[in-house]
Amino acid sequence: MxxxxxxxxxxxxxxxxxxxxxxxxxxxxxxxxxxVRAAAKxxxxxxxxxxxxxxxxxxxxxGVLLPTVSRWYFSAVLEGxxxxxxxxxxxLTLYNSGRGRHQETLLDDFLLRQRVDGVIIVxxxxxxxxxxxxxxxxxxxxxxxxxxxxxxxxxxxxLEASAAATSHLISLGHRxxxxxxxxxxxxxxxxxxxxxxxxxxxxxxxxxxxxxxxVPAESTLGGGYEAARMLLTAPKMDRPSAVVxxxxxxxxxxxxxxRELALSVPDDLSVVGVDGSxxxxxxxxxxxxxxxxxxGQRAVRQLLDELARxxxxxxxxxxxxxxxxxxxxxxxxxxxxxxxxxxxxxPAAADPFAP
Amino acid sequence: MxxxxxxxxxxxxxxxxxxxxxxxxxxxxxxxxxxVRAAAKxxxxxxxxxxxxxxxxxxxxxGVLLPTVSRWYFSAVLEGxxxxxxxxxxxLTLYNSGRGRHQETLLDDFLLRQRVDGVIIVxxxxxxxxxxxxxxxxxxxxxxxxxxxxxxxxxxxxLEASAAATSHLISLGHRxxxxxxxxxxxxxxxxxxxxxxxxxxxxxxxxxxxxxxxVPAESTLGGGYEAARMLLTAPKMDRPSAVVxxxxxxxxxxxxxxRELALSVPDDLSVVGVDGSxxxxxxxxxxxxxxxxxxGQRAVRQLLDELARxxxxxxxxxxxxxxxxxxxxxxxxxxxxxxxxxxxxxPAAADPFAP
DNA sequence: ATGAAAGCGCTAACAA
DNA sequence: TTGTTAGCGCTTTCAT
Numbered sequence: 001m002x003x004x005x006x007x008x009x010x011x012x013x014x015x016x017x018x019x020x021x022x023x024x025x026x027x028x029x030x031x032x033x034x035x036v037r038a039a040a041k042x043x044x045x046x047x048x049x050x051x052x053x054x055x056x057x058x059x060x061x062x063g064v065l066l067p068t069v070s071r072w073y074f075s076a077v078l079e080g081x082x083x084x085x086x087x088x089x090x091x092l093t094l095y096n097s098g099r100g101r102h103q104e105t106l107l108d109d110f111l112l113r114q115r116v117d118g119v120i121i122v123x124x125x126x127x128x129x130x131x132x133x134x135x136x137x138x139x140x141x142x143x144x145x146x147x148x149x150x151x152x153x154x155x156x157x158x159l160e161a162s163a164a165a166t167s168h169l170i171s172l173g174h175r176x177x178x179x180x181x182x183x184x185x186x187x188x189x190x191x192x193x194x195x196x197x198x199x200x201x202x203x204x205x206x207x208x209x210x211x212x213x214x215v216p217a218e219s220t221l222g223g224g225y226e227a228a229r230m231l232l233t234a235p236k237m238d239r240p241s242a243v244v245x246x247x248x249x250x251x252x253x254x255x256x257x258x259r260e261l262a263l264s265v266p267d268d269l270s271v272v273g274v275d276g277s278x279x280x281x282x283x284x285x286x287x288x289x290x291x292x293x294x295x296g297q298r299a300v301r302q303l304l305d306e307l308a309r310x311x312x313x314x315x316x317x318x319x320x321x322x323x324x325x326x327x328x329x330x331x332x333x334x335x336x337x338x339x340x341x342x343x344x345x346x347p348a349a350a351d352p353f354a355p
Numbered sequence: 356m357x358x359x360x361x362x363x364x365x366x367x368x369x370x371x372x373x374x375x376x377x378x379x380x381x382x383x384x385x386x387x388x389x390x391v392r393a394a395a396k397x398x399x400x401x402x403x404x405x406x407x408x409x410x411x412x413x414x415x416x417x418g419v420l421l422p423t424v425s426r427w428y429f430s431a432v433l434e435g436x437x438x439x440x441x442x443x444x445x446x447l448t449l450y451n452s453g454r455g456r457h458q459e460t461l462l463d464d465f466l467l468r469q470r471v472d473g474v475i476i477v478x479x480x481x482x483x484x485x486x487x488x489x490x491x492x493x494x495x496x497x498x499x500x501x502x503x504x505x506x507x508x509x510x511x512x513x514l515e516a517s518a519a520a521t522s523h524l525i526s527l528g529h530r531x532x533x534x535x536x537x538x539x540x541x542x543x544x545x546x547x548x549x550x551x552x553x554x555x556x557x558x559x560x561x562x563x564x565x566x567x568x569x570v571p572a573e574s575t576l577g578g579g580y581e582a583a584r585m586l587l588t589a590p591k592m593d594r595p596s597a598v599v600x601x602x603x604x605x606x607x608x609x610x611x612x613x614r615e616l617a618l619s620v621p622d623d624l625s626v627v628g629v630d631g632s633x634x635x636x637x638x639x640x641x642x643x644x645x646x647x648x649x650x651g652q653r654a655v656r657q658l659l660d661e662l663a664r665x666x667x668x669x670x671x672x673x674x675x676x677x678x679x680x681x682x683x684x685x686x687x688x689x690x691x692x693x694x695x696x697x698x699x700x701x702p703a704a705a706d707p708f709a710p
Numbered sequence: 711a712t713g714a715a716a717g718c719g720c721t722a723a724c725a726a
Numbered sequence: 727t728t729g730t731t732a733g734c735g736c737t738t739t740c741a742t
Contacts, residue, residue, distance in 0.1 A: 001469070003719060003720085004719065004720060005719085013729085014728070014729045014730080015663065015719090015720080015721090015729090016720095016721075016722080016728075016729065016730080016731095017727085017728060017729075018720060019720065019722090020721090020727095020728090023721090027727060027728085028727070028728080029727060029728090034727080044468035045722070046464065046468055046469070047468070047719080048409070048468070048469045048470065048718090048719055048720070049405070049468045049470045049721090050404070050405040050406075050408035050409040050414065050469065050470065050718085050719080051405075051409050051718070051720040051721090051734090052719080052720055052721070053405035053717035053723080054403070054406050054720070054721090054722090054734045054735065054736085055407050055719075055720045055721040055733080055734050056721050056722080056734085057721095057734080058721080059405065061448075061470075068434070069424055069430045069433055069434055069437075070430040070431060070434060074426060075424045075425040075430055078424055078449075079423070079424055079425060079451060079453070082424075082449060082453070083451070083453060083457065084452040084727090086451075086457045086461065086465070089464070091448050091468070091470065091504075092448060092449050092451075092466065093446050093447060093449070093450045094432075094433075094437060094447050094448070094483060096434060096437040096438070096441075096447075098404045098434070098437070102438065102442070103439045105441060106441065109401065109444070110441070110446065112401040113401055113403065113446070114356070114403045114404065114405065115405065115416075115446060118650065130424070152711090167578075199672045202701045204426050207483040207514070213739075218635075220633055220637070221633070221634055222634070222636055222637035225637050248442060253637060253692060256611075256638070259614055261696045278575055278576070278577050279575075279577070279647050281577055282575070282576045282577030282580050282611070299356070314724080318677075324542070331732085358735060358736085359736060359737095360735085361737065368713085369712065369713045370713090370735090370736080370737090371712075371713060371737080372711085372712060372713075373736095373738055374736065374738085375711095375712090375738095377735090378737090382711060382712085383711070384711060384712090387711080402735080402736070403734085403735090403736070404732070405734085405735080406718090406735035406736040406737090407735080407736055407737075408718090408736090409716085409718045409719065409720085409735080409736070409737090410717080410718050410735075410736045410737040410738075411736080411737055411738085412718080412737095417738055467711080487741080524736085526718085551720095600725075623712080665712075
């Protein structure tokens with residue numbers, strides 16, 4: 001492995017100049033810079049990051065903390081982050097907190113190893129004190145899909161997305177609307193933003209929530225399927241005319257269950273999701289696209305900006321892209337007019353679960 | 356940030372002793388070790404990895420190279436790897452080669468940065484020369500789901516899995532069997548192992564392949580769905596009685612398409628997948644479980660072993676877990692007996708696409 | 711079993 | 727614009 005001195009020798013300059021040339025330092029003349037570059041290429045020189053990091057305190061490495069990588073939303077955000085980081089020449093170290101067992105270790109050991117210049121938290125279900133630990137690193141942190149106190153957040157607008165999806169159903173004439181999902185495999189934090197969006201839209205339309213139409217489910221296709229089977233086998237009177245899934249996967253599961261019960265989608269049941277995933281597309285699902293990848297990219301821009309400003313967090317926040325309702329074939333107007341405004345169950349209430 | 360000297364002072368020993376104590380060096384007395392540990396804890400000392408790495412050449416960091424993170428198989432393997440690495444105190448830096456644009460950069464720059472002690476390649480679609488670049492690092496490399504020449508591989512047995520799934524159909528009496536999938540979003544390498552398994556099982560049973568029943572599709576639910584719509588709308592005579600999907604997602608897509616075309620699964624069409632994913636479970640899919648997470652874990656064990664033996668690759672290879680056929684409700688015996696041995700189309704052939 | 715000292719390969723003042 | 731000189735915080739001979 002050639003070192004910086006080898007390059008220096010070959011280029012006929014000092015090590016310091018090589019270092020500067022390779023960092024595009026403005027104070028090095030164009031000609032020497034090129035000579036250095038050439039020499040480096042010739043030797044196949046690549047600088048050691050541990051050495052550079054040790055000397056400069058900058059590691060060109062970002063830590064990404066997320067609960068799981070096997071759910072669409074997370075993997076999409078991660079890919080966005082990864083792409084943006086390579087483009088900027090940064091490494092990405094992955095902290096997959098998983099089902100909690102290792103979370104503490106990650107927070108207590110790994111993050112402290114000074115290997116990262118900054119941290120991106122993806123929708124973590126972190127407790128206050130965990131956030132505290134991260135902030136204690138005194139390194140730039142940005143969060144996507146969640147707004148922990150004290151952390152710059154790329155808002156993911158899950159709430160808004162879910163509200164938009166719900167409102168769409170309402171505007172089609174639905175009143176008997178159920179919500180499926182919201183029990184995260186990892187934590188509840190993510191889905192609960194989505195649930196609150198549903199809640200908000202319903203409230204705004206003056207439609208009371210029915211407890212038995214709030215069905216907790218794991219945020220997976222299987223979870224949605226199971227939950228919907230329960231929900232939809234209820235006597236007709238108690239069947240909703242539409243379902244809001246907390247994710248596209250969940251919504252897809254609902255569609256599967258409906259088909260299996262010989263309910264036509266959207267004639268007997270309208271279904272919406274939240275995400276904008278490929279699965280949703282395959283199912284013809286109406287959904288609110290969250291542009292997960294872009295969120296990841298934006299988080300990177302934000303973080304790198306802050307880094308460039310040497311931790312001064314006064315920089316402008318990048319504009320968020322609003323979630324975008326994608327209307328496909330899983331939603332339609334409710335077929336049984338007698339159900340419209342079927343509000344025999346509806347004392348308006350502050351308590352969302354009014355009896 | 357307290358440094359090693361602070362700990363040394365507090366414990367009343369030298370920096371060298373602290374270093375040794377923290378590495379569980381055998382030559383440090385138990386009592387001092389404990390004193391050091393206590394001091395470190397008291398100060399909240401965590402050693403700098405860049406410094407340790409620079410001095411020792413060991414980084415406690417493994418690079419993981421994979422084409423995408425948004426497909427079930429990859430994310431499952433990655434989670435297995437991540438979990439095993441945290442448990443051993445290693446960091447994981449993710450190299451998501453994506454759709455090729457950055458792949459070269461990753462290979463030429465990132466991997467060379469000496470930040471990793473070893474590399475795990477997940478099913479890469481890498482060309483010979485790329486593999487060469489990686490081997491040139493002279494660092495331990497293991498590959499999961501693919502066996503590049505010169506690389507220790509945790510065999511993923513995709514071939515075997517796919518063959519098992521196919522054989523299951525054959526043993527049920529199917530002869531008119533189609534294959535859907537195998538055109539990777541990323542590369543073809545992964546699925547092609549799966550395709551070859553299908554091919555092998557068919558050949559072994561003496562069933563010739565029909566060109567129009569080999570349907571390329573993206574390895575996603577949507578891809579399977581689209582492909583199956585084409586395949587299944589063919590005139591009855593030309594419809595297969597069973598389909599092998601190159602992944603659970605693809606197979607699920609096939610099931611969706613079948614249902615939409617009012618074909619009963621498994622009565623009119625049997626479907627099998629390969630993976631053992633949650634989606635498959637939700638669909639009641641018969642599949643060959645690859646135990647993707649375990650593969651990831653095994654890759655880590657293998658790599659860390661090699662690392663411990665200081666690069667001497669003579670160590671024993673861990674036993675592979677064979678893929679396991681999971682029989683669920685998507686497969687059954689073919690209903691129309693007239694189709695059995697319907698081989699009016701069958702000159703046995705070396706060319707798998709016999710006319 | 712422990713300490714002293716010499717780097718690991720780079721960056722950053724400070725000079726020139 | 728370039729070179730010189732100290733380190734960055736740890737590990738590791740080599741002594742003791």
